[in-house]
Amino acid sequence: MIAGPPTEPVAVPASVAALAGxxxxxxxxxxxxxxxxxxLGDGPERRFVKWAPAGSGLPIAPEAERxxxxxxxxxxxxxxxxxxxxxxxxxxxxxxxxxxxxxxxxLTDPGPAVQAIGAGLRALHDALPTRDCPFDWSAxxxxxxxxxxxxxxxxxxxxxxxxxxxxxxxxxxxxDVPDVDRSVVCHGDACAPNTLLTDDxxxxxxxxxxxxxxxxxxxxxxxxxxxxxxxxxxxxxRPLLDAYGVDPDVExxxxxxxxxxxxx
Numbered sequence: 225m226i227a228g229p230p231t232e233p234v235a236v237p238a239s240v241a242a243l244a245g246x247x248x249x250x251x252x253x254x255x256x257x258x259x260x261x262x263x264l265g266d267g268p269e270r271r272f273v274k275w276a277p278a279g280s281g282l283p284i285a286p287e288a289e290r291x292x293x294x295x296x297x298x299x300x301x302x303x304x305x306x307x308x309x310x311x312x313x314x315x316x317x318x319x320x321x322x323x324x325x326x327x328x329x330x331l332t333d334p335g336p337a338v339q340a341i342g343a344g345l346r347a348l349h350d351a352l353p354t355r356d357c358p359f360d361w362s363a364x365x366x367x368x369x370x371x372x373x374x375x376x377x378x379x380x381x382x383x384x385x386x387x388x389x390x391x392x393x394x395x396x397x398x399x400d401v402p403d404v405d406r407s408v409v410c411h412g413d414a415c416a417p418n419t420l421l422t423d424d425x426x427x428x429x430x431x432x433x434x435x436x437x438x439x440x441x442x443x444x445x446x447x448x449x450x451x452x453x454x455x456x457x458x459x460x461x462r463p464l465l466d467a468y469g470v471d472p473d474v475e476x477x478x479x480x481x482x483x484x485x486x487x488x
Contacts, residue, residue: 330421338464449465
C-alpha cells in the first residue's frame with residue numbers, strides 16, 4: 225500500500241460517521257499501515273479525522289499531545305477531540321488554510337511547493353522552543369529503538385540505495401551517530417505532503433506530527449529533500465535546501481535517510 229489519497233471506495237468507520245454529525249465525509253489520505261484521514265464538511269469550518277485501526281500502532285495519542293504543545297508556537301491543526309473504541313482510535317482537528325504540497329496543482333508546478341516546504345520547515349525549526357520541548361526524536365534514541373526491533377526490521381522494504389545491506393550492517397552504520405549540527409524541534413515526518421500551501425504558494429502550516437521531537441535538523445532535512453524525488457522527480461533537493469537556507473550535508477543526509485529506513 226502506498227500513502228496517498230484513496231483511489232477506491234472506502235468504508236466509513238462508525239466512529240467517523242458519528243463524529244461527522246451529518247456533515248459530509250470524504251476520505252483524503254490513506255497511509256501504509258491502514259490509517260485513514262477523513263474530511264468532515266467543507267470550507268473554513270471543515271474538520272479532519274485521523275482514524276487508525278486497532279492494533280496498527282499508529283501514534284494517534286502521541287500526535288494529539290504534540291499538537292497541543294506545538295500549537296502555541298506555529299501553525300498546526302488545533303485538537304478538537306481524541307478517542308478510541310474496540311475498532312480503532314481517532315483524532316479530530318480543525319482545518320488549516322491551504323492544500324498539501326502534493327495536491328495536483330503543485331505536482332504540475334513543483335517550484336513554489338518546494339520553496340514553501342523549505343521555508344516552512346525553517347520557520348518551524350526556528351519557532352519551536354528546544355528548551356521547553358518534552359519530546360525526543362534524537363538519533364541515539366531512534367538507534368536504540370532500531371536495535372530493540374532488530375528481529376522485526378525488513379530489508380526488503382528499504383529504499384533502493386540501501387538494498388543489499390543486512391540488518392547487522394545497517395545497525396553498525398547507525399551506531400556511528402554524527403555530531404549534531406543544530407538541535408531543533410523536528411517535525412518528525414517532513415515529507416512533502418505534510419506541508420500545507422495557500423493558493424499563492426505560501427506555506428500555511430504543518431500536519432502529521434506524531435513523531436515531533438528534539439533532534440538534529442538534518443533528521444528532517446534528509447527526509448524532506450528525499451521526498452522531493454518521490455513526489456516531484458529529480459532536481460528539487462537543492463532548491464529546498466536553498467529555501468531553508470543551508471548548504472547540502474551529504475554525510476548527515478545519508479545517515480538520516482538510513483535511520484529513516486530502519487524506523488518503525
